[in-house]
Amino acid sequence: xxxxxxxxxxxxxxxxxxxxxxxxxxxxxxxxxxxxxxxxxxxxxxxxxxxxxxxxxxxxxxxxxxxxxxxxxxxxxxxxxxxxxxxxxxxxxxxxxxxxxxxxxxxxxxxxxxxxxxxxxxxxxxxxxxxxxxxxxxxxxxxxxxxxxxxxxxxxxxxxxxxxxxxxxxxxxxxxxxxxxxxxxxxxxxxxxxxxxxxxxxxxxxxxxxxxxxxxxxxxxxxxxxxxxxxxxxxxxxxxxxxxxxxxxxxxxxxxxxxxxxxxxxxxxxxxxxxxxxxxxx
Amino acid sequence: xxxxxxxxxxxxxxxxxxxxxxxxxxxxxxxxxxxxxxxxxxxxxxxxxxxxxxxxxxxxxxxxxxxxxxxxxxxxxxxxxxxxxxxxxxxxxxxxxxxxxxxxxxxxxxxxxxxxxxxxxxxxxxxxxxxxxxxxxxxxxxxxxxxxxxxxxxxxxxxxxxxxxxxxxxxxxxxxxxxxxxxxxxxxxxxxxxxxxxxxxxxxxxxxxxxxxxxxxxxxxxxxxxxxxxxxxxxxxxxxxxxxxxxx
Amino acid sequence: xxxxxxxxxxxxxxxxxxxxxxxxxxxxxxxxxxxxxxxxxxxxxxxxxxxxxxxxxxxxxxxxxxxxxxxxxxxxxxxxxxxxxxxxxxxxxxxxxxxxxxxxxxxxxxxxxxxxxxxxxxxxxxxxxxxxxxxxxxxxxxxxxxxxxxxxxxxxxxxxxx
Numbered sequence: 082x083x084x085x086x087x088x089x090x091x092x093x094x095x096x097x098x099x100x101x102x103x104x105x106x107x108x109x110x111x112x113x114x115x116x117x118x119x120x121x122x123x124x125x126x127x128x129x130x131x132x133x134x135x136x137x138x139x140x141x142x143x144x145x146x147x148x149x150x151x152x153x154x155x156x157x158x159x160x161x162x163x164x165x166x167x168x169x170x171x172x173x174x175x176x177x178x179x180x181x182x183x184x185x186x187x188x189x190x191x192x193x194x195x196x197x198x199x200x201x202x203x204x205x206x207x208x209x210x211x212x213x214x215x216x217x218x219x220x221x222x223x224x225x226x227x228x229x230x231x232x233x234x235x236x237x238x239x240x241x242x243x244x245x246x247x248x249x250x251x252x253x254x255x256x257x258x259x260x261x262x263x264x265x266x267x268x269x270x271x272x273x274x275x276x277x278x279x280x281x282x283x284x285x286x287x288x289x290x291x292x293x294x295x296x297x298x299x300x301x302x303x304x305x306x307x308x309x310x311x312x313x314x315x316x317x318x319x320x321x322x323x324x325x326x327x328x329x330x331x332x333x334x335x336x337x338x339x340x341x342x343x344x345x346x347x348x349x350x351x352x353x354x355x356x357x358x359x360x361x362x363x
Numbered sequence: 364x365x366x367x368x369x370x371x372x373x374x375x376x377x378x379x380x381x382x383x384x385x386x387x388x389x390x391x392x393x394x395x396x397x398x399x400x401x402x403x404x405x406x407x408x409x410x411x412x413x414x415x416x417x418x419x420x421x422x423x424x425x426x427x428x429x430x431x432x433x434x435x436x437x438x439x440x441x442x443x444x445x446x447x448x449x450x451x452x453x454x455x456x457x458x459x460x461x462x463x464x465x466x467x468x469x470x471x472x473x474x475x476x477x478x479x480x481x482x483x484x485x486x487x488x489x490x491x492x493x494x495x496x497x498x499x500x501x502x503x504x505x506x507x508x509x510x511x512x513x514x515x516x517x518x519x520x521x522x523x524x525x526x527x528x529x530x531x532x533x534x535x536x537x538x539x540x541x542x543x544x545x546x547x548x549x550x551x552x553x554x555x556x557x558x559x560x561x562x563x564x565x566x567x568x569x570x571x572x573x574x575x576x577x578x579x580x581x582x583x584x585x586x587x588x589x590x591x592x593x594x595x596x597x598x599x600x601x602x603x604x605x606x607x608x609x610x611x
Numbered sequence: 612x613x614x615x616x617x618x619x620x621x622x623x624x625x626x627x628x629x630x631x632x633x634x635x636x637x638x639x640x641x642x643x644x645x646x647x648x649x650x651x652x653x654x655x656x657x658x659x660x661x662x663x664x665x666x667x668x669x670x671x672x673x674x675x676x677x678x679x680x681x682x683x684x685x686x687x688x689x690x691x692x693x694x695x696x697x698x699x700x701x702x703x704x705x706x707x708x709x710x711x712x713x714x715x716x717x718x719x720x721x722x723x724x725x726x727x728x729x730x731x732x733x734x735x736x737x738x739x740x741x742x743x744x745x746x747x748x749x750x751x752x753x754x755x756x757x758x759x760x761x762x763x764x765x766x767x768x769x770x771x772x773x
Contacts, residue, residue: 143486145485169488170488172485172486172488173487175486176486177483177486179479179483180479181478181479183479183480183482184480185475185480185483185484186474186478186480196489197487197488200488200489200494242483249487397622398618398622400622400625400626401618404622404625405621405625408625435717435722437717437722508633509625509628509629509630509632509633510629512629512630512633512636513628515636516632516636533724535668535677535680536669536670536722536724539666539668539681539722540722541640542666542667543664543722550640553636554633
């Protein structure tokens with residue numbers, strides 16, 4: 082199911098389309114000719130080694146950054162043509178889960194989940210309470226409603242953030258490294274939640290992670306990001322069977338390969354024995 | 364170099380514009396502002412009162428020593444009151460404010476930046492300037508003049524404590540001369556100054572916090588910069604305002 | 612909701628304190644006539660040709676000891692003199708009624724105060740009593756003017772004395 086972007090987004094089958102994007106930070110290119118798409122209702126995984134700009138990609142998709150070249154389309158709208166207000170309006174239709182949850186530290190768990198609702202809608206307190214408790218129940222943390230974020234473990238904080246991300250019933254849900262730093266149990270919980278929310282609510286889901294094993298079990302379609310572009314795409318099984326060396330190294334977790342173990346340096350023997358450049362004297 | 368400085372000033376000014384534009388929306392939620400007045404003001408109260416007392420006592424000693432040479436010890440109240448109202452009250456309070464409340468603001472907002480809380484708000488289509496920056500800015504602007512007034516009063520009593528209590532200046536003369544010499548204009552001048560300092564110190568703190576690099580190092584740098592920039596800015600504004608007031 | 616309440620109470624306290632300080636600075640400090648007086652004792656009056664820059668609140672002293680305060684200074688339109696009301700501490704209730712009051716200066720440039728020199732009468736001043744013998748303030752300008760007028764016939768109304 083090699084999903085090619087241009088044909089499908091006309092009929093609304095794709096929610097996010099990134100087309101031929103270049104992006105550089107202070108002259109250092111992050112992306113060169115990057116293209117990908119996320120299909121409606123599916124779980125799309127974006128994988129790649131650390132430092133390949135996965136978070137930057139999310140910022141491009143959510144309109145916090147603008148690409149140097151190429152365009153990004155969300156909900157069928159070109160981001161480049163949208164002003165601040167239009168982007169804010171667009172973000173109301175999406176939810177995002179940050180790496181560490183990004184809960185507002187001065188609000189309780191309940192108030193954190195209620196936050197987007199209070200900001201955007203005027204609901205009677207009773208209705209709001211029901212709504213928030215329903216979402217907290219969905220992530221299994223209704224009992225923690227009165228705790229403060231500082232009292233939560235990493236996994237719990239992420240689940241609260243998840244409840245907050247879905248409280249406005251978004252059409253698109255984005256996860257930024259949801260598995261980082263979690264124990265196996267919390268990890269299993271998050272994996273199950275991602276899947277359940279996607280299936281039950283039909284929310285288009287994008288997951289960015291370097292955790293191949295976890296993603297493989299839930300992703301409908303995966304992209305492998307390396308050196309500023311997509312080096313492979315397909316279902317998890319297809320990626321595992323791929324033969325390209327950079328794909329093999331990443332999927333199998335090998336220390337050395339196209340991504341070298343050694344940071345570029347002078348010849349080892351020459352530097353140790355020759356001694357010419359040691360000490361920096363002239 | 365000069366280009367960089369101008370760019371920086373421009374960016375701070377634009378940020379101030381953004382803050383002012385969001386003020387009406389933030390005032391609609393007074394609770395957040397009350398919270399920030401508490402953070403900026405009530406929590407600085409003890410340090411402000413202690414400092415005011417000591418500054419006043421020093422004024423009492425120094426003023427007495429100086430005035431005794433002219434045989435006009437009873438003018439001690441005037442010297443202390445004018446010194447506190449016009450100069451020391453606003454300036455010392457603003458410097459303390461920058462060190463106490465300013466750094467707290469900058470590190471709090473910087474930490475929110477570093478832990479993605481500000482980005483998370485943007486993602487929830489909530490303008491973090493309105494929700495986070497404006498209440499803190501307004502809290503500082505409201506709290507500083509009140510702190511200055513408290514500092515002045517405590518300082519005056521500190522001066523009286525030394526001048527009247529220890530040095531034996533006549534209490535009636537101390538106050539009557541003060542009341543005779545101090546004009547409403549002097550009080551207004553001090554308030555004007557503290558209002559300007561409040562804007563400057565709060566603005567620097569929220570700006571530095573908001574634009575901090577999202578790392579532990581960046582947050583530390585932002586708090587340091589807050590102290591340095593707001594202190595220098597306070598003294599610069601103080602000079603300009605003093606020159607303007609005396610030039611009338 | 613309890614911490615929220617505590618926070619609001621302490622903020623309220625801070626704001627109240629700040630405004631109290633502001634009110635003190637704006638009304639009690641400058642000469643605005645809104646001051647609160649609280650001293651006790653009895654009142655006597657004295658009339659002076661010139662009070663100089665004697666102020667309400669200035670000391671009243673006898674033999675160098677402060678015995679009271681100037682409570683009010685008013686202009687009497689009938690005899691064109693200044694009527695000064697003195698409030699004397701209750702402890703000093705045996706000031707002879709023929710005492711005399713003069714306006715004196717602390718140091719060269721210091722503030723004015725009222726000095727009372729005791730007379731010889733056995734009858735003490737009572738509340739509402741009046742000191743008949745007074746000596747006006749020595750006004751520095753007029754002294755200087757007189758001096759210059761005598762010295763050369765060229766008078767100058769120079770610098771303000773403070």
